Amino acid sequence: MEHIAAGKWELPDLLTGSEGERITTREQWQLRRPEILELFRQHVYGRNAIDRPAELRFETVDRSDGWMDGRAVRKQINIVYEGPGGTGVIRLLLFIPADIHRPVPAFLLINNREEEHIDPDRTIKSAFWPAEYIVSRGYAAAAFHVADVDPDDHDGFINGVHGIFDPPGITREGDAWGTIAAWAWGASRVMDYLAEDPDIDANRVAVVGHSRGGKTALWCGAQDDRFAMVVSNNSGCGGAAVSRGKQGETVQAINEKFPHWFSGNFKSYNGKENDLPVDQHMLLALAAPRLLYVTSATEDTWADPDAEYWACTLASPVYELYGLKGLAAAGRREKPDPGYPLQEGRIAYHLRAGKHDLTEYDWSCFIDAADRHLQ
Template sequence: MSNHFYKSPLLPDPLLGCEGEKILTAEQWQQIRRPEILELFHEHVYGRAPLQRPQYLRFITVDKGEGWMGGKAVRKKIDIGYEGPGGNGVIHLYLFVPAQAIRPVPTFLLICNREAENMDPDREVQSPFWPAEHIVSRGYAAAVFHVEDLDPDKHDGFKNGVHGIFDPPEVPRPKDAWGTLAAWAWGASRVMDYLETDPDIDDKSVALVGHSRGGKTALWCGAQDERFAMVVSNDSGCGGAAITRCKKGETINNINERFPHWFCENYKSFNGRENELPIDQHMLLSLIAPRLLYVASASEDTWADPDSEFLACTHAERVYNLLGLKGLETLDMPAPECPLHQGSIGYHLRTGKHDLTLFDWNCFMDYADRHMKEARL
């Protein structure tokens, strides 16, 4: 890798309050600084959803069958229905639970942002993007939903999906109103609402996983929803795990021009003005603390910028340390295929391009075996 990491930009301090007070205790972090940082991301980056759990939310088991994966799994199809002033919608959740495991089981929940065939519930297509068979073989339930159940990934003025269902009829739309990534994150929390009710699932041991734009979504969901025990961001780059200041590859201007619907309108005011942001992405990562955080990069993914993703992890470590936890335990970027799994922040760099592979999944599960499963014993 380049020496970009060692040219660390001047970053906002996650342990310095908005009024200039130093955050010295876990109590100050939880009561003062964490809410401040969360509010700054609501206002300037992702926007704020008009509600959390809706009044009307129901879970319907559409199908449940044994004998899947050669008898190793039980498959469930769950429809998570929601309703608001503008209509109703459904999240289609697919869930494979290990048949022989002691219940309840820990779970990996994937936010799928690729074609639906990558999450084929009939397993005629077995994509490494969601290797359900492999996840089950490791003793985890494999869960997945598709982002377009919440909001199609296109800009239509926020008239479709959950925006059309729940947004108040304000014109013009507030500049801090939720964008598409926030809508997908809202959906992941509704899936968690269901998982809390499923006796086969250990709701205290759910890992949320996202790749690319899904990785940005996983981080934003995990920052807000503290029910997730582990949050995994794979190749999430700008607006995800990567430090924004001095970043290589994709910039705020690039991402807002190509995907104007992902973030709130206020984020566009920082096009070319990254240094004026009152936050940066290491502060988003710090909001996962004290829970498990895992960031993964790919060596050829210069658009996401692995250096800046790793840099964010090193700067989030201070918050983990304040809470009495270990982080990466190193300032040195690891070589490819040499995961860092020592502390409550995990990281690996994989050789190759922008993708979510079986190697990545094995690293996530190795880390969860070491930290999330151990916590259950």
Template structure:
């Protein structure tokens, strides 16, 4: 697969030397890979956890027909450009003598109707009831709380709060996908403080552009035990080299605010990128990763999403896990559960469905979170 697409060797350092051990991976190659993605793709965030970060929580018992406790958390922070709030919604199973619970955190890119805190409007995009019924806490945040999904010159959201540049914004400055990933990490800061949550068993998940953000958050932040990417396509789970459907140029032209300015220099020349998305997946190792595709989602290119997973397998093997091995591309509704790695192809179009969620939780049940 690596040779066929001309991919960068995930186990060969920038100096050309082969990575032979987990220690070399952790001390040399993984930091190199993250630095390359910051420089050329997602951008370099100016701050990690703000010193000003606080949490304000409202708790409501007896939700979901008495099966859950609802927590509405305002994650607050401030910087040179003002103050911001990310709203985290959380339903925790309420069972006598059980807990703390593993959790799924969804980076929601579909607006507030999909995450109704009253649950008068249920959506398969975030089936909180089913997640709780299977023994997981269901957490969600709206990514636009961190940064609006518009090309505004990165003046609003967390960019406006924390960026302070003299003159032109740097070509490697963080962009919108990086801001959303930053929000996921701040949600994890809260989840670590919640006694009802097992912070060592938290999955970050996202669909489409949210899936791009979940992968970047999970690659950066080793506190996430499982990283789930649903139909994230270009600059998400799918390889850029040899990709069908949406290309680097197509995504940069349509969504210029998602990635940093350096990334635009690779429009039409993916082969010149010093990275490809198998390296992002590999940066999650040895933690668990799950990628999902839909057979009619040609824009995302399921074959390229699956190829990226297989191309990351050598890093999982370095850590003692076989990943998905050399399993062939599966038929629809034939999920694959390997060692710390899973995949399914669903019949249908670009969406996040109840079927997808059931497979994510099957994978978690098989050992990723339990």
């Protein structure tokens, strides 16, 4: 395994192929990319038991006008999936601008916090998902709750999609999908619906996640290239932050506290990050050539902003294979100051003053980047 030096980190070289060949062209990268994707399936997130199920349907629960002082149409869609273990439902909430030409681009939030943050009646308005603001900027605001796909607890992979699609009575393999992979699967099922909604421009859909949801958004975007933009907010370990030399949360810490998030194989790297055949800069590179946005927060030392920023710089050379600029400041050692987002390249980054959170400031930066690169 070839390594590259980056500051204090010695990381796997994403531009060295499995046979030791140097990747110098876009065509070579397109062969290298599936190798990296497979390594993440085998060693980190696990392998889905199924992709799009044969039994998948979309049921419109509500479509009504007049929301947000007449500026939005609300849709509530049940995405119903069936498998050997039963039936599941993802409840999609969607607010679409009413006063502009459609189809419109959309931001899809993978909501890992309380359901009140995506209140369909807008009695509760949360900066975590400022739907009114998103709509005012000309984008549809879409969201679903992770529990509709898989509960966020270590239940032995009995409930949720694991219980519906995993073969019963069979010992799980080390590369079986964990909960983050299940949530990413759910986001792709939402994309299945959005691709068929005539009000949505399916070529301009962003997937957004915070913290564990940010890890999910990155893994979803790596596998599902229908998402034109991938947004990771404060995702840290197992997300945008490189694992080797990382401060704050480590592979061992995350596996011990959340044993259901990743594959069983990932636990073999507890305290042995240097043995991983991949690191998270390689995950970020899988978004290329699409728009990638990574954020950090000054007080979020558990996630380690330095490790998140460096992953962006190290993913940038893959964008250059496409003739694109990755991170505008690729190669510079210091993160930008808070409040000065880097958005010139196809990898955008900002450091926000404050704690581990998703705020309206973050959303405004995401939309600024989308305005710049997705129009």
